[in-house]
Amino acid sequence: MNLPAAPVVSPLPENTRIRLDIAYDGTDFSGWAIQPELRTVQGQIEAGLAAILQSYPPYPSLVVAGRTDAGVHALGQVAHFDLTPEQVASLLRRGRGRTPASLDVMVQRRLGGILVTQPEIVIKASAVAPPGFDARFSANWRRYEYRIADSVLGHNPQDRLRTTWHGFALDLEPMQVAAASLLGLHDFATYCKPRPGATTIRTLQEFSWRRDPDGVLVATVQADAFCHSMVRALVGACVAVGEGRLAGERLATLRINRARTSEFKVMPPQGLTLLAVDYPSDDKLAARALETRARRSLDEDEE
Numbered sequence: 001m002n003l004p005a006a007p008v009v010s011p012l013p014e015n016t017r018i019r020l021d022i023a024y025d026g027t028d029f030s031g032w033a034i035q036p037e038l039r040t041v042q043g044q045i046e047a048g049l050a051a052i053l054q055s056y057p058p059y060p061s062l063v064v065a066g067r068t069d070a071g072v073h074a075l076g077q078v079a080h081f082d083l084t085p086e087q088v089a090s091l092l093r094r095g096r097g098r099t100p101a102s103l104d105v106m107v108q109r110r111l112g113g114i115l116v117t118q119p120e121i122v123i124k125a126s127a128v129a130p131p132g133f134d135a136r137f138s139a140n141w142r143r144y145e146y147r148i149a150d151s152v153l154g155h156n157p158q159d160r161l162r163t164t165w166h167g168f169a170l171d172l173e174p175m176q177v178a179a180a181s182l183l184g185l186h187d188f189a190t191y192c193k194p195r196p197g198a199t200t201i202r203t204l205q206e207f208s209w210r211r212d213p214d215g216v217l218v219a220t221v222q223a224d225a226f227c228h229s230m231v232r233a234l235v236g237a238c239v240a241v242g243e244g245r246l247a248g249e250r251l252a253t254l255r256i257n258r259a260r261t262s263e264f265k266v267m268p269p270q271g272l273t274l275l276a277v278d279y280p281s282d283d284k285l286a287a288r289a290l291e292t293r294a295r296r297s298l299d300e301d302e303e
Contacts, residue, residue: 015082017129018107020045020062022077025120027161027270031070032077032302041068044121048114049081056087065135065277066142066226067302071269073162076143076276080135104128132286133279137293140278141205143222144303146235147271153215163216164271170242172211178241178248179207179219182234182255189258191234192227200227200258207234217242220275225292226303232267240264272303
């Protein structure tokens, strides 16, 4: 008895992942992540995506490299979202007399056109992501900068939205020594706001201080990832050292204790900027994402 041949089932077309490189002034945003009734960076960009894809729901959601807090800025934020085949076709469909363009160009052009009403957000680049790319889990590291104007040279009022004013003179050298004592793989519970189910183990790859020609003190902080308020707490601890209120060697002791303390203050958000996020080569993206998920599956990278 001849059985009828099984029907040929065509595989469903795959979604297309888009990488966005984003800069924003966080002053008037309630952080990156969507919150009910609040203006956030994610909320504004996702609203823009919904507008350019209004006839093709469901609309994309963004996955971000590092969720920034209210008032924190970014020059090198990275996010991704997925487009269905129908959404891709709608973006590539050109109107009468329009020059055809690639998908990445169309995403940046259309989304940028919507966000022109949100001047604090700039889509710096758009690209079709390589296989295995995940904005959050594929990242090697995140790098932040924190700017402080102290009483040594005063402060420039034009920089007030990106620089924290500190009314006392700070001593750079002990701050630099104290920062170096925290480098490496450690549990940074002392310097993180706790979150249920989230690990506070991080690899702090760089923590250094300099004084720019204009007199502003600048901290550069780089790690594989950051937990909530970690950069601003690390900076606050060094500020206490620079004031002479806290011995530099105390920072490592506090880290070992793994408990929140009142010996230093978490710094305000406006001095903090996410500078860059680094990723491995395309052939290592998927492996890096798997490695990160296995180590920190319940955690959220944020600052």
